[in-house]
Amino acid sequence: MKQIASFCIDHDTLGKGLYTSRIDGDVVTYDLRMVVPNAGIYLDNAGIHTFEHLFATYVRNSAYSDQVVYVGPMGCRTGFYFLVRDSLSPAEVILLTQETMDFIAGFEGPVPGAQRSCECGNYLNHDLAAARAYARDMAAVLRGWTPAMLDYDYDK
Ligand SMILES: [Zn+2]
Numbered sequence: 001m002k003q004i005a006s007f008c009i010d011h012d013t014l015g016k017g018l019y020t021s022r023i024d025g026d027v028v029t030y031d032l033r034m035v036v037p038n039a040g041i042y043l044d045n046a047g048i049h050t051f052e053h054l055f056a057t058y059v060r061n062s063a064y065s066d067q068v069v070y071v072g073p074m075g076c077r078t079g080f081y082f083l084v085r086d087s088l089s090p091a092e093v094i095l096l097t098q099e100t101m102d103f104i105a106g107f108e109g110p111v112p113g114a115q116r117s118c119e120c121g122n123y124l125n126h127d128l129a130a131a132r133a134y135a136r137d138m139a140a141v142l143r144g145w146t147p148a149m150l151d152y153d154y155d156k
Helices: 045-060 092-106 128-142
Strands: 018-025 027-033 066-074 078-084
Touching: 018 092, 018 128, 027 092, 045 066, 045 078, 045 092, 045 128, 078 092, 092 128
Parallel strands: none
Antiparallel strands: 018 027, 027 078, 066 078
């Protein structure tokens, strides 16, 4: 089998940030990298679960909801994939992601979709404090992020 594109990037030199992972037709996959890969520290499962619910809730209620395809965590627990239509410009994706981090960082109250009867498959496995901390950290990382920086090879 051929190796898929996202496995070909050099994970050992990848820093936290937002990157264009791949483009399939009109769907663009963004890589929201939240911890440095293979550095010994990984996102906690309950924290990413809550982060996922809040991330999806925010972007699907935003002005760009029709262009959002999918939001989901990476199995390696180092970040998220964010899939959108290419009608959303890179600058808009950066702005939307920054706004989402601010939303999660300041979120209070019950986690949306986290009731047992709702769509959640592991409703006890949530950690809002961790999700907020991840979002605060990423808000700082993404401050001043530009479309040029979406390139994995961009020299920071
Ligand atoms: Zn859930």
